Amino acid sequence: MDLYLPIANLSVNALVIVALGFGVGWLSGMFGVGGGFLTTPLLIFYGIPPTVAAASAASQVTGASVSGVFAHARRKGVDYQMGGVMVAGGVVGSLVGAWLFEVLRARGLIDTVISILYVVMLGSVGGLMLRESLGAVRAGRRGEPVRAARRRHHPLVAALPLRWRFYRSGLYISPLAPLALGLVTGVLTMLLGVGGGFFMVPAMIYLLGMGTAVVVGTSLFQILFTTAAATMVHATTTRAVDIVLAVLLLIGSVAGAQLGTRFAARLKPEQLRLALALIVLAVAVRMALGLGWRPGELYSIEIG
Amino acid sequence: MRRLARLAALALAPLLVAQADAPLLVPDASQREIEIAYSFTGADLLLFGAILYPDRRAAERPADIVVVVKGPSQSVLMREKQKVAGIWVNAEAMRYRSAPSFYAIASSRPVERIVDARTRAIYELGLDSLQLSPIGSEPQAVQDRFVRGLVEQRRRTGLFVEAPGAVEITDGVLYRARIAIPARVPVGRFTAETFLIRDGRVLAAAVREIEIRKSGFERFVAAAAQNHAVAYGVVAVLLSVAFGWGAGALWRRF
Numbered sequence: 229m230d231l232y233l234p235i236a237n238l239s240v241n242a243l244v245i246v247a248l249g250f251g252v253g254w255l256s257g258m259f260g261v262g263g264g265f266l267t268t269p270l271l272i273f274y275g276i277p278p279t280v281a282a283a284s285a286a287s288q289v290t291g292a293s294v295s296g297v298f299a300h301a302r303r304k305g306v307d308y309q310m311g312g313v314m315v316a317g318g319v320v321g322s323l324v325g326a327w328l329f330e331v332l333r334a335r336g337l338i339d340t341v342i343s344i345l346y347v348v349m350l351g352s353v354g355g356l357m358l359r360e361s362l363g364a365v366r367a368g369r370r371g372e373p374v375r376a377a378r379r380r381h382h383p384l385v386a387a388l389p390l391r392w393r394f395y396r397s398g399l400y401i402s403p404l405a406p407l408a409l410g411l412v413t414g415v416l417t418m419l420l421g422v423g424g425g426f427f428m429v430p431a432m433i434y435l436l437g438m439g440t441a442v443v444v445g446t447s448l449f450q451i452l453f454t455t456a457a458a459t460m461v462h463a464t465t466t467r468a469v470d471i472v473l474a475v476l477l478l479i480g481s482v483a484g485a486q487l488g489t490r491f492a493a494r495l496k497p498e499q500l501r502l503a504l505a506l507i508v509l510a511v512a513v514r515m516a517l518g519l520g521w522r523p524g525e526l527y528s529i530e531i532g
Numbered sequence: 533m534r535r536l537a538r539l540a541a542l543a544l545a546p547l548l549v550a551q552a553d554a555p556l557l558v559p560d561a562s563q564r565e566i567e568i569a570y571s572f573t574g575a576d577l578l579l580f581g582a583i584l585y586p587d588r589r590a591a592e593r594p595a596d597i598v599v600v601v602k603g604p605s606q607s608v609l610m611r612e613k614q615k616v617a618g619i620w621v622n623a624e625a626m627r628y629r630s631a632p633s634f635y636a637i638a639s640s641r642p643v644e645r646i647v648d649a650r651t652r653a654i655y656e657l658g659l660d661s662l663q664l665s666p667i668g669s670e671p672q673a674v675q676d677r678f679v680r681g682l683v684e685q686r687r688r689t690g691l692f693v694e695a696p697g698a699v700e701i702t703d704g705v706l707y708r709a710r711i712a713i714p715a716r717v718p719v720g721r722f723t724a725e726t727f728l729i730r731d732g733r734v735l736a737a738a739v740r741e742i743e744i745r746k747s748g749f750e751r752f753v754a755a756a757a758q759n760h761a762v763a764y765g766v767v768a769v770l771l772s773v774a775f776g777w778g779a780g781a782l783w784r785r786f
Binding site: 298452457482502521529 | 567568570571572574595606607609610611612613618619620621622625633638678680682684685686688702714715718728746749750751753755757758761762764766767768769770771773775776777778779780783
């Protein structure tokens with residue numbers, strides 16, 4: 229079923245895009261990540277221009293995070309105060325990201341920077357997750373109880389001035405730390421079209437020392453608003469949000485996310501983390517190879 | 533400006549070659565307008581017409597027909613990747629003031645056998661004869677490398693097409709050529725130029741314009757994204773929230 233994308237200016241097979249959205253949504257429901265880190269590269273691989281891919285993938289992540297936020301909110305799993313601070317950082321971050329995007333695009337470096345960022349981010353996060361989950365799986369086999377990590381915020385965070393009380397997270401820390409985290413995610417969302425959950429969740433646990441009960445809900449809350457802000461910024465600056473592409477992705481991903489959530493309930497969390505780590509690493513390796521291999525297309529054409 | 537002058541020259545060509553026995557081309561196209569709607573996967577453009585010879589016997593000596601369809605010209609920036617510190621990055625760049633966004637040439641025989649290189653360059657007949665007006669003064673070898681890169685890239689995406697032998701001539705007076713317009717085609721005013729060539733000389737030329745544009749919903753979306761960016765962004769965000777929320781709500785019911 230061919231459908232013409234009015235902003236990307238090409239026609240795609242609608243079923244392929246819906247299936248792509250479904251697969252990513254399924255993974256995102258299963259692992260609790262937005263899945264933007266898969267959507268953008270896959271869309272580019274399919275032939276969608278990189279800018280349109282990043283701009284439209286952000287709205288898919290928005291859709292994927294909505295139902296999660298509602299579910300966590302009902303369980304009181306969202307720290308709105310913490311989330312609000314992060315969103316404020318995220319909005320500023322997406323503006324900074326838009327500026328960076330333009331600067332890099334003008335120099336012709338945007339594609340390379342996107343790839344390097346993917347390799348570094350996914351490689352490091354995937355590596356950490358792999359080590360942690362392998363340890364947990366092995367410990368589980370030997371029947372040892374998995375030791376809960378000490379809950380403490382990083383000394384760097386403790387050193388920041390101006391402390392606030394975050395009741396739901398059970399923290400008394402400087403709001404500058406979540407603000408900075410939000411800012412970084414905003415930049416990443418703008419450049420890569422990712423929600424940043426894969427980076428945010430570990431940072432919230434290991435840097436801020438937030439309670440695990442509110443981490444996922446708060447991260448989803450922050451992702452929801454940051455990706456919405458990034459969509460707005462893209463719509464007004466790059467004008468590359470393809471609403472038809474976004475709707476196709478959404479149709480697939482919201483259905484996939486619901487199924488993925490059910491499926492995840494049947495698996496052990498450490499196995500899930502292991503699987504996610506492997507997927508993340510696979511994307512990172514693929515991207516790294518793409519940087520080093522001689523590309524099939526040495527020339528790129530920019531209009532205007 | 534250059535383009536306008538060229539078009540004027542083409543339009544006047546029949547007059548310039550107007551000797552008493554100069555033939556005349558009457559071209560037409562299957563579509564004057566191509567509308568891009570949601571189901572657009574490309575179009576087949578049929579270009580046909582008649583060759584009118586004032587002197588009947590002239591039709592007996594075979595002549596060739598070349599049809600060129602060109603999209604609106606764009607100023608483009610070409611970037612070339614080179615290996616720097618182990619990774620491939622865009623290193624050199626070249627800017628062209630007027631590269632056709634679409635170029636298809638169909639002919640009754642391979643163009644190299646119909647006219648010489650000079651005539652090909654004058655009329656831009658063939659992918660190796662495009663006049664791209666580069667900005668900057670790189671050495672010829674670099675220029676050639678970039679031009680080859682541009683042509684190759686566009687050819688692979690179906691935006692540059694060469695179809696030797698795709699023009700059919702019936703009884704020396706009727707011709708027809710089919711040109712495939714890919715889905716990736718840019719919108720704008722296209723020109724279809726027809727040339728009648730014999731003994732390496734252009735005997736007659738004629739131009740037709742074809743308009744390619746988005747229609748209906750596609751036009752509305754593209755215009756909204758361009759002219760009402762804020763509202764467009766809000767709609768995109770609301771849509772994604774509605775989808776996410778709707779799916780969640782729907783799912784709980786079952």
